[in-house]
Amino acid sequence: MGRRERKKAATRQALADAALRLFLDRGFDQVSVRDVAEAADVSTTTVFKHFPSKEALLFDQDSDREAALIAAVRDRPEGMSVPRALREHTLRMHPGGAGDPEMARFVELTESTPALREYGRRMWMRHEAALAAAIAEATGAPEDDPGCAALAHFALETVSFARGRADARQAIEAAFALLEHGWSAAG
Amino acid sequence: MGRRERKKAATRQALADAALRLFLDRGFDQVSVRDVAEAADVSTTTVFKHFPSKEALLFDQDSDREAALIAAVRDRPEGMSVPRALREHTLRMHPGGAGDPEMARFVELTESTPALREYGRRMWMRHEAALAAAIAEATGAPEDDPGCAALAHFALETVSFARGRADARQAIEAAFALLEHGWSAAG
DNA sequence: TGGAAAAGTTGAGTCGTTGCACTTTTTTAG
């Protein structure tokens, strides 16, 4: 890796670090892109050469989440249904009081700021196509089967549904119960 | 209603009309709020006294859609399940080639502009709580039943799911089949 | 008729974001 790419990665990291620190400190809306740029000692234009938007400064590493999602479907235990595997994965990912306090503050920040909620949801829903393909592969359905796509969409949407609800765990379980057995079985 | 409120409503209507005309003409991003204000012969700040954002200029009448949604659940034919009633309503609302050409152009505009897609979805999902309450009432469940809320969320989300898909009708039907009978029955 | 309150205007300003121009680095050609 040449010196150029090393420097580029360094400023990118400096921007992401400064942004995270400032956002956690003062709140997303109370920090301007100019503030982040000054904290990293670059101009505001440079920020947008590295990140497509202000929100993107926070959501920098997103590739491993998709891999874990696909793996939850593909490597599920013998005999476990796809919706159940997705339910387990969703509950496992959910910050049920565990995890380091830094991560807890991050989650609290993203959930309390509308712009970040929206952006985070859009990033998350981008995995719909990949998840649908994984489900289709796991069940032998055609690759563009609408039923698999629907399950993928709703399974991902579950975290948005649970957000802001009093009992998030209960909401997730109710949503996946609906997806697994249908309304006619429960209602 | 006094002259004061009448005038207020008049300028509001003039703004919405001018905005619709200009947006359909040139496209959302090619029209500035200033343009809309000048077309309605007011200042730009006055626009934001009437509408909270540029996008809101397009989505002005939204109360009857919620009423129709609730009615579709409450007044469904004897013996028809709630998910099926919602499916019928969704298909009925969908612009499957019918409808006046003005409405078709409106839909085409909102679906081709990212900012409008997002805004429209948020407006639509605001009806979740009301729909969940209607479902709970129709089935005798407790008012804050998570299962009813999940069905409401997913039923509303169906239009976002179908958007951008090759066969929207097929997507809607697959989604509601999943909600009605569950994955275990179909997959 | 005399104001209190609301609507509208104005102008300056903030913030996210983007062209355009400039500098620096890397690559390529002679």
Place this chain on the structure above:
DNA sequence: CTAAAAAAGTGCAACGACTCAACTTTTCCA
């Protein structure tokens, strides 16, 4: 090895959405 061209990084100025504070006009009502 060096000069020039291609590429990448950087910054200034600007645009558009949106806000705030002060002020003028209009409408309401006592």
